[in-house]
Amino acid sequence: MAKQFVIIGGGIAGTTAADQIRKIDADASITIIDEEFHPLYSRILLVHYLEEKVPRERVFMKKLEWYTKNNIELMSGVIAKAIDTKNKFVTTSDDRELPYDELLITTGGELRMIEDDRRGIAYFRSMDDADYILKLVNELRAQPKKDWHGLIYGGGFIAIEFIKIFDHYNIPMTIMMRGDGFWSRVLSDHSKKVLADHAKAGGVTIINGVKEFDFIGEGDFEGVVVDGKEIKGQMLGVGIGMQSKAAFVREAGIEMDQGIVANSFLETSTDNVYTAGDIAQYEDVSAGRSMVAGNWMKAVMQGRVVAQTMTGTRTEFELVSSYSTHLMGKEIVFIGDTDRSAADKVVQHVAEAGDSVELFERDGRTVGALFIGSVKERQAITNAIKKSEIYAR
Amino acid sequence: MKLTIKVDPDLCIGAASCVTIDPATFLLNEENKVYVLDHGEAPGGQVYERVIEMTEDEKETLILSAQSCPTLAIFIYDEAGEQIYPDM
Known part of the structure; x- marks a missing residue:
């Protein structure tokens, strides 16, 4: 059978x-x-x-x-x-x-969501989410250009995707982050600074440390209130992680x-x-x-x-995986295990004005790396992780 | 058989799953884009398109690596110029 x-x-x-x-x-x-x-x-x-x-x-x-x-x-x-x-x-x-x-x-x-679910709040996981975002973007662009404003809540991969979308349509934007920068629990202060400087140079307004906010009005999304200050906008992209x-x-x-x-x-x-x-x-x-x-x-x-x-051929999974994206053209690559709390040591390998490379080490070997900007050592570092070696710095 | 392999650098995000599956054909450059190799070699430098002589087994690995690309940035054409991946 x-x-x-x-x-x-x-x-x-x-x-x-x-x-x-x-x-x-x-x-x-x-x-x-x-x-x-x-x-x-x-x-x-x-x-x-x-x-x-x-x-x-x-x-x-x-x-x-x-x-x-x-x-x-x-x-x-x-x-x-x-x-x-x-x-x-x-x-x-x-x-x-x-x-x-x-x-x-x-x-x-599964997406982590905020409590409010009014019209104009978008998440970004599925095809249906993408269709909804496009609809909201088109509605926003039908407004007078002087009023255009997109808001983002979060500081990880999905927040970066919303930045790409708003940037593509020349929509001015404000990003509210819960922590003190992009990937606040993963990146070093230098990496955060490289990304924040790049985003600001691209016209993004960043507000850090936003643990909570209120909404303007009761109906469709019109904006938020952060620390008593109103920030108006036509849509809110939320990317606060998965569970x-x-x-x-x-x-x-x-x-x-x-x-x-x-x-x-x-x-x-x-x-x-x-x-x-x-x-x-x-x-x-x-x-x-x-x-x-x-x-x-x-x-x-x-x-x-x-x-x-x-199907009966018992096979062990072994891979040094990676994830790549970019923030307004600035490359971002995570390789292997980049959990800061699980590393014995994190070495700031490159700390230039527009570049950052961090190496995650545990038990005397390199287990992960992250790159902001220059990725020229990507292959060499990936090879060291694969061979369970410490990357020769 | 001869296959034409093309990477669209505008679509490529450097996810590098193709490099993992078919390292003889794909490698990352310093711009975090994948370029095309001919059996591990890069005669003429780092290019996004090559015509390569391949065996049936090599073709299978190549198709698997193209299928693994999250942005469908790898295009494969047969000798007649017909696109064999992605399926039209």
């Missing part, structure tokens, strides 16, 4: 796994349960779409025909409600009970901590249940510790590796 594979989450990790499983096992039954109503698309490309670099249809990485051709059932707009790990089936929001032999959970992180709640996973008795706990083979605490992508808290071989890391490269590679293990 054909083996039954169920995958909860139709993003890049889950879809890559489905693709690999099909290549390995032509007869397997493969079902993807996905809360979204779209086939696979690239979350990374969404900002390119909003910056008008690519048309909307180019964001999609799979067409619906791909699923049919590969005999993969895609259940769109469906949520997994419960997992019975003893009798091995998943109950879905449309009341189906899907039996599985092997189950993969790749639901990704992994996945209540149905916890309720099923599958071990969770910061994410779904897995070993270096991406096997969870429960037999025949695996995880990959942003929701996985896995034993990272190159970092030498258990960690959650949300980035595209890792999600792709974990999808490929976990498919091997799920």
